[in-house]
Amino acid sequence: xxxxxxxxxxxxxxxxxxxxxxxxxxxxxxxxxxxxxxxxxxxxxxxxxxxxxxxxxxxxxxxxxxxxxxxxxxxxxxxxxxxxxxxxxxxxxxxxxxxxxxxxxxxxxxxxxxxxxxxxxxxxxxxxxxxxxxxxxxxxxxxxxxxxxxxxxxxxxxxxxxxxxxxxxxxxxxxxxxxxxxxx
Amino acid sequence: xxxxxxxxxxxxxxxxxxxxxxxxxxxxxxxxxxxxxxxxxxxxxxxxxxxxxxxxxxxxxxxxxxxxxxxxxxxxxxxxxxxxxxxxxxxxxxxxxxxxxxxxxxxxxxxxxxxxxxxxxxxxxxxxxxxxxxxxxxxxxxxxxxxxxxxxxxxxxxxxxxxxxxxxxxxxxxxxxxxxxxxx
DNA sequence: CTTTTCATGTAACAAGTTACATGATTTG
DNA sequence: CAAATCATGTAACTTGTTACATGAAAAG
Numbered sequence: 001x002x003x004x005x006x007x008x009x010x011x012x013x014x015x016x017x018x019x020x021x022x023x024x025x026x027x028x029x030x031x032x033x034x035x036x037x038x039x040x041x042x043x044x045x046x047x048x049x050x051x052x053x054x055x056x057x058x059x060x061x062x063x064x065x066x067x068x069x070x071x072x073x074x075x076x077x078x079x080x081x082x083x084x085x086x087x088x089x090x091x092x093x094x095x096x097x098x099x100x101x102x103x104x105x106x107x108x109x110x111x112x113x114x115x116x117x118x119x120x121x122x123x124x125x126x127x128x129x130x131x132x133x134x135x136x137x138x139x140x141x142x143x144x145x146x147x148x149x150x151x152x153x154x155x156x157x158x159x160x161x162x163x164x165x166x167x168x169x170x171x172x173x174x175x176x177x178x179x180x181x182x183x184x
Numbered sequence: 185x186x187x188x189x190x191x192x193x194x195x196x197x198x199x200x201x202x203x204x205x206x207x208x209x210x211x212x213x214x215x216x217x218x219x220x221x222x223x224x225x226x227x228x229x230x231x232x233x234x235x236x237x238x239x240x241x242x243x244x245x246x247x248x249x250x251x252x253x254x255x256x257x258x259x260x261x262x263x264x265x266x267x268x269x270x271x272x273x274x275x276x277x278x279x280x281x282x283x284x285x286x287x288x289x290x291x292x293x294x295x296x297x298x299x300x301x302x303x304x305x306x307x308x309x310x311x312x313x314x315x316x317x318x319x320x321x322x323x324x325x326x327x328x329x330x331x332x333x334x335x336x337x338x339x340x341x342x343x344x345x346x347x348x349x350x351x352x353x354x355x356x357x358x359x360x361x362x363x364x365x366x367x368x
Numbered sequence: 369c370t371t372t373t374c375a376t377g378t379a380a381c382a383a384g385t386t387a388c389a390t391g392a393t394t395t396g
Numbered sequence: 397c398a399a400a401t402c403a404t405g406t407a408a409c410t411t412g413t414t415a416c417a418t419g420a421a422a423a424g
Contacts, residue, residue: 001411002275009282019375031276036413041376061375061420073285080292082284083297084275091186091268093216096330098193098264101257106265107326112268138284142291142356145348149341156340157333164329168320171325182244185383201404217408220385225404245392245403373422382413393402 006033015067015141018044052076111161118158125150187227187262190217197323199251203229295345302342309334
């Protein structure tokens, strides 16, 4: 259901073809939502069928330019403030839960990799924050706020993984990997 | 694919029936991964078919007790360290991206609700952190580390939403909601 | 004239949700 | 004996991914 609104939102900012949207998904929205080509074209046809967007012109190579309709804008406005019970699903944390089943060295490696990955993400996003020529438009303002979330999330994750490594050192000496009751 | 390993991981910690696992999903793992009854029973049959778990006894009301096999443990160990290209998909941030399409008051309300929601989550998880009688076992140690992630994530999100409200105050006065070019 | 880019679609599959369906055992 | 809990499953649907299929137009 979310892709529907992601596409609608992009068309609200600016009309375009499926192909255009696909690139905008990668560029401006890539850090927030992703879509495959297949899924997007299917959804655009559904959105048009529901009257939330419409084909405004057909160009070369069968290019169909879509624009959002008034009904579409209304649907988008309603969706933005809809309460969302975010299904909890975090693969990284799921793996953390399983760490008791692997040798301690593998657990350490897991957190070391997390630190490294977070630092890469952090560097990338901080680069973006500096390099992008932010305009004074509403979409750029909110794009910047979304990016700030990414920076803070990456930084939090790095700190957490580093803290976890410390925890392993602190009480890891006293406990084995299958059970915590003292072994020696 | 992840549910497979979530189930496998729970059975690695302790054998049990589908019904047992369902409760353990809600209790110990509920903040990390969720599963519907339907999905879980289907997956347990598949896991048994693949030899990663086995039925160790059949009790009253057709209750089947499952236990992990050696092949299952090996599969779990391999999965834990598997690199994961985490598809980026964050509904909250997707909504942030769309905030330029709604009136400024609705945008403010969005961040205010985010602050409130994060604070509720934070209070709940901090309560858990204090109330749970953490044992010295490996699973509890990693459970605590996972919980710590939740606390830090909620706290980060609250701070971010508060910062965003400040940003809206700072430059919100100069820009309208459809475009940023000066209006007055 | 060949390669790249533009441009759209369908089919098969995997993962997950909701609803439906059934029945045994324990508890009050 | 009625209600709650235990216990397992199937069917229909939605969402998302991978792979397949096609072809026009622009660029070198």
